[in-house]
Amino acid sequence: MAGKESLEAALDLVRQSPVGSGVIDMIVRRPAVGIREVLEKCELTVADGLVGDSWPTRWSGRERDRQQHLAMQITLMNSRVIDVIADGDRNRWALAGDQLFVDFDLSEENLPEGTELAVGDAVLAVTAEPHLGCSKFRERFGRDAVLFVNSELGRQLNLRGVNARVVRSGVVTTGGVISKSVPFPE
Numbered sequence: 001m002a003g004k005e006s007l008e009a010a011l012d013l014v015r016q017s018p019v020g021s022g023v024i025d026m027i028v029r030r031p032a033v034g035i036r037e038v039l040e041k042c043e044l045t046v047a048d049g050l051v052g053d054s055w056p057t058r059w060s061g062r063e064r065d066r067q068q069h070l071a072m073q074i075t076l077m078n079s080r081v082i083d084v085i086a087d088g089d090r091n092r093w094a095l096a097g098d099q100l101f102v103d104f105d106l107s108e109e110n111l112p113e114g115t116e117l118a119v120g121d122a123v124l125a126v127t128a129e130p131h132l133g134c135s136k137f138r139e140r141f142g143r144d145a146v147l148f149v150n151s152e153l154g155r156q157l158n159l160r161g162v163n164a165r166v167v168r169s170g171v172v173t174t175g176g177v178i179s180k181s182v183p184f185p186e
């Protein structure tokens with residue numbers, strides 16, 4: 001597991017993530033608790049999030065209402081961050097539990113709440129719901145990783161990632177583009 005020193009040393013690399021547009025490095029579907037499927041292509045829909053993912057049936061207990069649950073429909077994590085946390089083992093990325101791993105600046109400064117992202121043919125809106133390291137993340141990646149992503153700087157840079165909801169359905173592929181998007185007319 002990555003230690004505090006290696007995590008902190010990676011901050012310069014993370015800060016060099018593209019800000020306008022980046023690349024979708026990995027797509028992960030979670031069909032059931034503890035199961036991960038790495039996909040080359042997926043469909044994101046307004047109703048179901050990532051089609052075939054267990055998100056529609058999950059209820060973490062934190063959600064106060066349906067709107068809050070929708071705010072956690074899709075999770076994105078910076079691929080540079082997870083690569084350091086997973087000690088360079090790409091096979092461990094999916095253990096983080098996120099659906100999209102992207103080489104893209106997910107910081108609060110770059111992606112404030114409401115920012116729309118073109119992800120393949122789909123459009124996502126970044127939500128205010130915080131995405132933080134939890135006990136499962138700690139079990140999989142260690143105490144230092146959780147402290148790193150949940151630190152004040154970690155929260156500013158959204159090192160654990162961001163939550164989003166689908167506002168326009170579409171197809172997403174590994175190697176495709178993620179970019180800040182101009183809102184589409186209703």
